[in-house]
Amino acid sequence: MASSLRSFLSPQRLRDLQRNGIEPRELPSWTTKLIYSSYFEKLSPVFGYRRRIRDKIEVQREGLQNSIKANQFNNIPISLQLLSSSINSSIQNIESVEHENLRNKDALFQFPYRQFQNTLSFDKVLSKRIKPEVIESERNSPDSDWFEEYGTPDPTKPATNIPCGGCGAFLHCQDTAIPGYIPSERMKTMDNNELRTELCQRCYFLSHHNTALKVNISPEDYPKLLSQIKEKEALIILLVDLLDFPCSLWPGVIDILGTQRPVMLVGNKVDLLPRDSNNYLQHLTNCLERTAKETGLEGANLVHTSLISATTGFGVESLIDKIFSVWGFKGDIYLMGCTNVGKSSLFNMFLQSDLCKVQVVDLIQRATISPWPSTTLNLLKFPVTRPDNWRIVMRQNRLRNDKRSLKALNAYRNLEVRETHNPVFATLIGHVGRTFVDTKKLDEVDKYNRIKDIFHINPYAKIPNPVLQKKGDWDSENTEFIHGKWCFDTPGAVTKNQILDQLTLQELMHTIPKEIIQPRTYLIHPEMSLFVGGLARLDYKAGSRYIRLIVFTSQHLEINIVKTENAEEVYQKGLGGPIFGIPFGNEARLKEFPPLQGKKFQLVGVNHNLCSADIVISSTGWIGLNIGTGQKIDLEVFTPNGKGMFCRIPSFLPNVLTLKGKKLRGSLSYSHRMPFVPRQ
Numbered sequence: 001m002a003s004s005l006r007s008f009l010s011p012q013r014l015r016d017l018q019r020n021g022i023e024p025r026e027l028p029s030w031t032t033k034l035i036y037s038s039y040f041e042k043l044s045p046v047f048g049y050r051r052r053i054r055d056k057i058e059v060q061r062e063g064l065q066n067s068i069k070a071n072q073f074n075n076i077p078i079s080l081q082l083l084s085s086s087i088n089s090s091i092q093n094i095e096s097v098e099h100e101n102l103r104n105k106d107a108l109f110q111f112p113y114r115q116f117q118n119t120l121s122f123d124k125v126l127s128k129r130i131k132p133e134v135i136e137s138e139r140n141s142p143d144s145d146w147f148e149e150y151g152t153p154d155p156t157k158p159a160t161n162i163p164c165g166g167c168g169a170f171l172h173c174q175d176t177a178i179p180g181y182i183p184s185e186r187m188k189t190m191d192n193n194e195l196r197t198e199l200c201q202r203c204y205f206l207s208h209h210n211t212a213l214k215v216n217i218s219p220e221d222y223p224k225l226l227s228q229i230k231e232k233e234a235l236i237i238l239l240v241d242l243l244d245f246p247c248s249l250w251p252g253v254i255d256i257l258g259t260q261r262p263v264m265l266v267g268n269k270v271d272l273l274p275r276d277s278n279n280y281l282q283h284l285t286n287c288l289e290r291t292a293k294e295t296g297l298e299g300a301n302l303v304h305t306s307l308i309s310a311t312t313g314f315g316v317e318s319l320i321d322k323i324f325s326v327w328g329f330k331g332d333i334y335l336m337g338c339t340n341v342g343k344s345s346l347f348n349m350f351l352q353s354d355l356c357k358v359q360v361v362d363l364i365q366r367a368t369i370s371p372w373p374s375t376t377l378n379l380l381k382f383p384v385t386r387p388d389n390w391r392i393v394m395r396q397n398r399l400r401n402d403k404r405s406l407k408a409l410n411a412y413r414n415l416e417v418r419e420t421h422n423p424v425f426a427t428l429i430g431h432v433g434r435t436f437v438d439t440k441k442l443d444e445v446d447k448y449n450r451i452k453d454i455f456h457i458n459p460y461a462k463i464p465n466p467v468l469q470k471k472g473d474w475d476s477e478n479t480e481f482i483h484g485k486w487c488f489d490t491p492g493a494v495t496k497n498q499i500l501d502q503l504t505l506q507e508l509m510h511t512i513p514k515e516i517i518q519p520r521t522y523l524i525h526p527e528m529s530l531f532v533g534g535l536a537r538l539d540y541k542a543g544s545r546y547i548r549l550i551v552f553t554s555q556h557l558e559i560n561i562v563k564t565e566n567a568e569e570v571y572q573k574g575l576g577g578p579i580f581g582i583p584f585g586n587e588a589r590l591k592e593f594p595p596l597q598g599k600k601f602q603l604v605g606v607n608h609n610l611c612s613a614d615i616v617i618s619s620t621g622w623i624g625l626n627i628g629t630g631q632k633i634d635l636e637v638f639t640p641n642g643k644g645m646f647c648r649i650p651s652f653l654p655n656v657l658t659l660k661g662k663k664l665r666g667s668l669s670y671s672h673r674m675p676f677v678p679r680q
Contacts (some may be wrong), residue, residue: 017043030573035528036561036668038520039579154184155514159505162192164200170505171195176344178508222493226256229334235262235327239337239346242267242307242652243513243552245288246295247497247618247644248338254300262327264304265292266319268342271309271428272513273552275676276655281307287652295646310345314430317399320355324387333384333487339494340512340619347380347489349432354395355487357383358436384485395435402431414677426675427516497644499535499619502594507582510556511535511620519624519653520551520559521660521670529567533557533582534575536617536639537596539564543633550611550656553621557581561668571596597642605631611651618644624651 017023022043031037159172159180169180173187180200190198229236236257241248245267250256257263267288270281277283289305304322308315323333335350337343350356385391409429416425494501503511511533524530525546529539532553540547541564551559558581562570574580576590583593605627606612614622615637627633637645661671 028573030570031579033562033566033570034560034579035563036522036559037579038559038669039581041667041669152184153181154188155509157184157187159509160192160195162195162198164198164203169200171198171200172505172509174509175512175514176201178340178505180505219493219496222250222491223252223256225491226253226336229261230256230258233331235264235323235331235333237264237266237323237333237335237346239266239268239335239341239343240288240292241338241341242269242284242288243272243517243621244340244498244619244644245616246291246646246648247495247616248341249292249296250338250493250495251296251497253296253336254298259299259301262301262303263297264306264319264322264326265289265297265302266346267305267307268310268346270307271312271314272515272517273653274423274517274519274656274659275426275678276653276658277676278678280653280655283654284652287648287650291648308346309428309430310342310349312427312429313349313432314428316346316349316353316430316432317402320350320353321399323355324392329384329386329485332485334490335487336490337492339492339498339500341492343489343492347487350487351382352434353432354385354391354435357385358434380489381486384487386485391436398433398435402433406431417675417677421674423516423518423675426677497618497646499594499640499643502640503583503619504585504589507584510582511554513554513621517552517621518555518672519656519659520553521657522549522551522559522561522668523547523663523670524549524561524668527564529562529564530623531558531560531562531567531571531580532617532620532623534571534580534593535582535620536637537567537571537598538615538623539567539598539636539638541600541634541636543627544631545628547628547631547633548626548657548660550624550626550660551621552624552653553617557620559669594640596638596640598636598638599642599645601635601637601647603627603633603635603647605629605633609657610654611656612649612654614648614651616644616646616648618646622648622652624653624656626657 017040034040153173153176155174157173159170159174162171163169164171164180171180171182171187172178173182173184175181179202182198182201187195238249238253240246265288267284270284273284284307285305288307289302292305293300293302303326306315306319306322308319310316327333335343335347406429413425413429416422500508522530523546524540526540526543529537530549530551531537532551535557538549558579560570560574560579571580575593576584576586583589601615603613603625606629608626608628610626611624612627613625615625615635616622617637617639625633625635639645658676659673661673663670
């Protein structure tokens, strides 16, 4: 065994691998060229001196007990020996069959963002449309489920291999943004036979209500659709993914929208980023705005930049305040963003907030559909609240009360972080509420409101409310609506810098982070290469000394380090196996996976205690670079087809080394410290 692997797989680790059923002698020969592997390290964690002595004593005790049992029970009947061996072999056969199913079933490997971008084009769905009179009777019934709640996803429940009866995407309840989604509340009550007759949520709305939800269109058609907004007086809420920025920003978006439209740049998924200092949110906001202007928003009328979490609600109320103060009631609002930026989640958050008019009580009445110009798409919209002064005052009073409650909750969560060191309690949270639901009657106020907008009428007033002809069916051309303003959802698309369309459903579930990221820190020397799964490779070509790499990705992505001269061989032989993890599949899947193409970078260190820059890897995350002060380095980064590589200066989280623990014995990795707790 080569010295590199021998130093990494110490005798203690070899024993741990054997305990996990891995015989070191049976490992492929190319594994001897690994200098580090997170796959092996997870099977054999490194502990301190006392823990190692305790484990050594335990091993000796187990060996002694086994020898005693062997001496006491030498005369075991042959029937029991055969029974034991048959049970073990059956268990191994079951595990091998499950593993082969994942690797050999061609039907399991789908590309959700490539194959199912627009369910409107699938004849299977269109053929299942019910008659219009059935739709109308369903809408008008008191127990109608038309525009039913989206439900909640459950990332812990594995995806099925049962296709949707409409579009063919595999059914799952892990992520609302990925085709094939059905609510977890519904999926958990159904067995496999029932699921075989089920439609995914998008196909259900299309076939039953002729309404498209969370539609993704082709990159070629995306600019044509958005050009419809260019001539309108509207506010653009441009949503980007902080874990995939600037790759989640559509190139040339200003050429599509023009420079006159006011734009609010909103960075989503801030709850997944770890805190590294007290003012890290302000630093993130400055970096987001600066990078956006350098990569696609040059000359844009950028009126505000904010950070939010459309999942936990953090920052959403502050964003609504800015919408009311900056835009008011001047025109419509368009929510824009590429695929997987959380646009649908933010749309649902807005529905639960003061931005949506209080008169629209539940989802069946709160959101309606609107035909998109020049297409057959019907997309969601909801009426926007008019921010009158009295409404703003009442809203601010509620927010002050909520702020006190949230402050107490955050103090409790910070205490839990200190006691348990659990990063889940360090996740940013917020509260999105509604101000005018349980208030006193506002009869006197409504006497002075002469707006002809039906949704502006106070439900607690004595003035009779106009009656709609059809429940849930709103005619925006009606004279009663002519003064109303709306918030529109818009289609999404995969940009040319993203690799989401190159990943299968199972690979997407492992690649997209679902919980707060724990940065993983590694020390590498010149002529070493680091792999992030099979999705990216970073070569440290030249430099005067070591550097540290801080990896911000999903914990399911394996990290491997080899010498650069062995990188290509290790990648070709290890791709598709458990050591690299993603992509996984049979030979046909691996042949379809794009080859890695490189791009060179030259960087200079700023401060040896800070991250000098980030190397963004689209759809995967980024790698922070800790370089010595004044040190010059040469890097080469590889991604599938060379997509989505970007050097971001300054780093999003420059102080992340404060989360780094001690370097592990016999390894290139570092341990984790307690999550950062801000000062009160």
